[in-house]
Amino acid sequence: MVDLSITGGTLVIPGVGVQRAGLAVDRGRVMAIGAEGTLPAARRTVEASGLHVFPGFIDPHVHLGQVLGFEKELRTESRSALAGGITTLGIHVRKLQGSYLPEMEATIKAVEAQASTDVFYHLQLFTPEQVAEVPQYARAFGVTSFKAYMCGMAGFTTSVDDGLLLEAFQAVRTLGDEAILAVHCENEPLVNDALARLRQTKPEGGTLADWAESHPAIAEEEAIIRAAFLAAQAGARLYVVHLNTRLGVERLRRIRREQPGIYVETTSPYLSVTRHDPIGLLGKMVLPLRDTEDVEALWAGVRDDVIDTFGTDNTGRPRAGKQPEKGMWEARTGYPVLGTHVPVLLHEGYHRRGIPLVKLAEKGALNPARIFGLYPRKGTIAVGGDADLVLVDLEREEVVDPSVLHSFTDWSLWEGKRLKGWPVMTVRGGVVAAEGHRLLVEPGGVTYLRRAPSRSPQ
Numbered sequence: 001m002v003d004l005s006i007t008g009g010t011l012v013i014p015g016v017g018v019q020r021a022g023l024a025v026d027r028g029r030v031m032a033i034g035a036e037g038t039l040p041a042a043r044r045t046v047e048a049s050g051l052h053v054f055p056g057f058i059d060p061h062v063h064l065g066q067v068l069g070f071e072k073e074l075r076t077e078s079r080s081a082l083a084g085g086i087t088t089l090g091i092h093v094r095k096l097q098g099s100y101l102p103e104m105e106a107t108i109k110a111v112e113a114q115a116s117t118d119v120f121y122h123l124q125l126f127t128p129e130q131v132a133e134v135p136q137y138a139r140a141f142g143v144t145s146f147k148a149y150m151c152g153m154a155g156f157t158t159s160v161d162d163g164l165l166l167e168a169f170q171a172v173r174t175l176g177d178e179a180i181l182a183v184h185c186e187n188e189p190l191v192n193d194a195l196a197r198l199r200q201t202k203p204e205g206g207t208l209a210d211w212a213e214s215h216p217a218i219a220e221e222e223a224i225i226r227a228a229f230l231a232a233q234a235g236a237r238l239y240v241v242h243l244n245t246r247l248g249v250e251r252l253r254r255i256r257r258e259q260p261g262i263y264v265e266t267t268s269p270y271l272s273v274t275r276h277d278p279i280g281l282l283g284k285m286v287l288p289l290r291d292t293e294d295v296e297a298l299w300a301g302v303r304d305d306v307i308d309t310f311g312t313d314n315t316g317r318p319r320a321g322k323q324p325e326k327g328m329w330e331a332r333t334g335y336p337v338l339g340t341h342v343p344v345l346l347h348e349g350y351h352r353r354g355i356p357l358v359k360l361a362e363k364g365a366l367n368p369a370r371i372f373g374l375y376p377r378k379g380t381i382a383v384g385g386d387a388d389l390v391l392v393d394l395e396r397e398e399v400v401d402p403s404v405l406h407s408f409t410d411w412s413l414w415e416g417k418r419l420k421g422w423p424v425m426t427v428r429g430g431v432v433a434a435e436g437h438r439l440l441v442e443p444g445g446v447t448y449l450r451r452a453p454s455r456s457p458q
């Protein structure tokens with residue numbers, strides 16, 4: 001007798017295909033996949049006729065704690081993720097000065113007590129001390145992915161210069177082939193120039209459309225070239241976060257033909273919302289929302305695999321905290337997008353553009369797991385893997401209502417818009433954890449995912 005079986009559904013197995021089959025789950029893991037008559041008896045059976053069963057989505061790019069602090073936002077936003085079909089979060093952890101070592105144990109304990117999804121960390125590197133401690137972070141806390149900013153953001157982050165960026169790639173390289181440096185690729189002087197020019201032409205502020213001028217596409221493209229060059233010098237792997245321009249897609253298409261070890265992420269907002277959206281300054285973000293041609297270039301990059309992963313860059317902020325009424329300069333950046341990630345990919349990708357479901361599963365689950373050292377435990381549906389699954393009703397249409405999405409925030413980029421294709425059940429670690437918009441588990445009881453460097457750090 002096993003814990004759970006899921007019958008009658010269609011499995012979407014990345015790298016394999018779409019197939020009618022049942023699943024048996026026991027002690028948190030998938031223990032059998034096959035024709036329904038062949039599965040062992042289960043204590044609970046979920047009837048999934050008409051539904052598609054995906055691996056739990058992995059959002060590799062999340063920011064928490066800008067407003068309420070890390071623990072509180074971890075608690076609410078991971079619930080929003082779970083109800084929305086995301087079972088693992090890659091959290092970008094930020095400390096502008098000083099070592100990460102003193103707080104790591106406590107934040108990991110907080111994850112295990114407060115989160116509703118499994119979690120892994122990317123530590124952001126800002127100082128030579130932090131770069132020097134990369135081997136310790138790997139050894140003591142199983143962190144094998146790190147992040148650096150080539151361009152700072154006033155009030156949020158500082159940047160690293162090219163010298164420290166190269167050192168960061170070299171430090172990551174010492175951990176072996178599975179370690180990786182995520183990079184915010186933008187040329188800082190070009191961004192600063194663009195911001196100064198926009199201050200002159202729009203001193204009183206502008207619109208969401210104007211805000212896109214503040215971070216020109218060539219700043220992303222140039223920094224991608226430089227980051228790829230420095231990664232190659234170090235022999236390290238590079239992960240380009242939140243790609244959002246046509247120029248960036250086209251440049252990476254050329255670079256990736258010649259240089260292995262480069263991986264590329266875009267986000268569900270960049271795949272679906274433009275700077276002309278009626279959401280206005282509520283949609284202010286760095287990088288900014290752009291044009292239809294950029295959105296379509298990103299989808300082209302999804303089709304031909306220039307883009308590997310879908311993240312969110314979720315940065316929750318309530319409507320009042322966004323201050324859109326104070327104008328373009330005073331409005332704050334960030335948006336809460338965990339609860340809509342999967343429906344947006346299904347609506348915009350599958351329904352509107354015919355992107356195959358397996359491709360969505362590949363970039364939404366398999367590739368993040370592979371790139372960040374979580375595969376084969378995570379990222380697919382396979383015997384022995386964690387039973388993280390999301391049952392999707394492709395035909396279900398819902399008008400986005402932020403009040404049912406479990407975030408501490410109170411708005412959505414898609415509020416009032418109808419999306420087609422919604423998760424109707426999330427299974428996390430073999431347990432039915434969410435049904436519809438209802439959560440069936442308490443916070444905690446999740447795993448902080450330690451990853452093993454392939455080369456033992458000195």
Ligand SMILES: [Zn+2]
Pocket residue numbers: 061063092313
């Ligand atoms: Zn980010």
